[in-house]
Amino acid sequence: MSTVAVFDVGKTNVKLFAATAQGAILEELSAPNRVVDGPPYRHHDLAALEDWLLAGLAELGRRHAIEAVVACSHGSGGVLVEADGAALPMIDYEQDPPSGLAGDYAAMAGPFRERGSAVMLGSAHLARQMLWLERGWPEVFARAKAFLALPQYWAFRLSGVLASEVTSLAAQSHLWSGADARPARLVAERGWGRLLPPLRPAFETLGPLRPAIARRCGLRPDTRVVCGIHDxxxxxxxxxxxxxxxxxxxxxxxxxxxxxxxxxxxxxxxxxxxxxxxxxxxxxxxxxxxxxxxxxxxxxxxxxxxxxxxxxxxxxxxxxxxxxxxxxxxxxxxxxxxxxxxxxxxxxxxxxxxxxxxxxxxxxxxxxxxxxxxxxxxxxxxxxxxxxxxxxxxxxxxxxxxxxxxxxxxxxxxxxxxxxxxxxxxxxxxxxxxxxxxxxxxxxxxxxxxxxxxxxxxxxxx
The missing domain is CATH 3.30.420.40 (ATPase, nucleotide binding domain)
Known part of the structure; x- marks a missing residue:
């Protein structure tokens, strides 16, 4: 029986499941989602997390016939990416932004219809994280290829395909007006549209695993990578x-x-x-x-x-x-x-x-x-x-x-x-x-x- 591997990224813990196509959970692995105090700011250790994920896929693959991999995540995690990975570390969303940025962001975020949520504490919104990265590291930001919500970041790392996805963008990112099903005006005002790849449905297969990852994990080379979804x-x-x-x-x-x-x-x-x-x-x-x-x-x-x-x-x-x-x-x-x-x-x-x-x-x-x-x-x-x-x-x-x-x-x-x-x-x-x-x-x-x-x-x- 074919199995789906689900990578569930929470703020405190990450989990990797083997599940049937009908959603029945067969097995679960879990680990803390490690946070590093800095520099350049408090951030999640993506490299360590990727090592854990690939080891977990290899472990589950020895006991289950994994046919597809899909990631899901909370809505406050995003990664600025360059050619093949993170251009800057992923901000811990409970980290306060620099002095002055929070007030500037609140002034530019627009009305509720544009935001789809309140302006919350810390660095909870992907748009606010983008503003921080743009101001703090303008040269890196200018040459970056994309800014990805977490499910699509992991899909990118596994498949090499860049995509945006609507449930992730609509999850209090302030990049998407859910009421009108379009990007928030802030995206055009800041010139951020180039960093948001084309929308793909959560259920769409982006491609197979990268060959090197399939070999490392011992998985079939045609193992599907699904676009991913907000938790x-x-x-x-x-x-x-x-x-x-x-x-x-x-x-x-x-x-x-x-x-x-x-x-x-x-x-x-x-x-x-x-x-x-x-x-x-x-x-x-x-x-x-x-x-x-x-x-x-x-x-x-x-x-x-x-x-x-x-x-x-x-x-x-x-x-x-x-x-x-x-x-x-x-x-x-x-x-x-x-x-x-x-x-x-x-x-x-x-x-x-x-x-x-x-x-x-x-x-x-x-x-x-x-x-x-x-x-x-x-x-x-x-x-x-x-x-x-x-x-x-x-x-x-x-x-x-x-x-x-x-x-x-x-x-x-x-x-x-x-x-x-x-x-x-x-x-x-x-x-x-x-x-x-x-x-x-x-x-x-x-x-x-x-x-x-x-x-x-x-x-x-x-």
């Missing part, structure tokens, strides 16, 4: 491939990411957390973003789970609440950065702390859902759904939707593997989901209403 769009695609429509997907990890196939979102008006991604066909995918996993961790601290219905009833009955925001970012509530706190009679009770953190994360996820048009089907996945109460809370708060939980921990890899077989698929891809158990829950709608009232900055003084 959230890959996860969304797994549900599209299964035939779901009228759909919102809420994925939970470091970020809570909600994406919908609905139109009707006003993409001319910037609101907290709003984003506009794209699906594999280039269609706008409105969404919401908030760093819910880190907020959850801030509330939970060292307290272990699982969450319990008894603790949930006590929390709700007492009116105890975790209120935003615990991190350096305002998240969904302007003016709340670093003002997060717990209030109520059980604020100091360690026996309910994990349940309180999970409830808080569910409130943030529900806020994302309420900011998007209602969908007939809501699918929840990612790390937080491992606790059954997370899905139950959201199902209770959204009784008119069909709320489903997918407990598969490898959504991005599954979606990326399915991408590799997109053109050959003749029916819906398999999908295992379940409805949450909402029995024995307290009055969550009233709690939700009160939590919303208290989650605005002017309420924090009371």
């Amino acid at each position: 959230s769009s890959a996860n969304f695609y797994r549900y599209q491939a299964a035939g779901l429509q009228d759909l919102t997907v809420v994925s939970t990890g470091t970020w809570i990411v909600a994406l919908t196939d609905h139109a009707g979102v006003d993409l001319d008006r910037e609101t907290p957390g709003l984003s506009c991604n794209a699906d594999v066909r280039g269609r706008p995918v409105p969404g919401m973003l908030t760093m819910g996993g880190r907020e959850f961790a801030s509330v939970v601290g060292e307290h272990a789970g699982p969450a319990t219905r008894d603790a949930l009833r006590r929390i709700v009955g007492s009116g105890t609440m975790a209120l935003p925001s615990f991190g350096a970012d305002d998240g969904l509530f302007p003016g709340t950065a670093r003002r997060g706190h717990v209030r109520g009679p059980l604020a100091g009770d360690p026996s309910v702390r994990f349940t309180l953190g999970l409830l808080y994360a569910a409130m943030l996820a529900n806020r994302c859902l309420r900011a998007l048009p209602p969908s007939r089907t809501v699918v929840l996945d990612g790390g937080l759904v491992r606790d059954p109460l997370f899905g139950a809370i959201l199902a209770a708060l959204n009784p008119t939707a069909r709320v489903l939980v997918n407990r598969d921990a490898h959504g991005t890899a599954t979606g990326a593997a399915l991408i590799a077989g997109h053109e050959a698929r003749r029916g819906p891809a398999p999908l295992a989901v379940e409805a949450p158990d909402v029995s024995g829950l307290p009055d969550l709608p009233s709690y939700w209403s009160r939590w919303c009232d208290l989650s605005h900055p002017w309420s924090h003084a009371s």
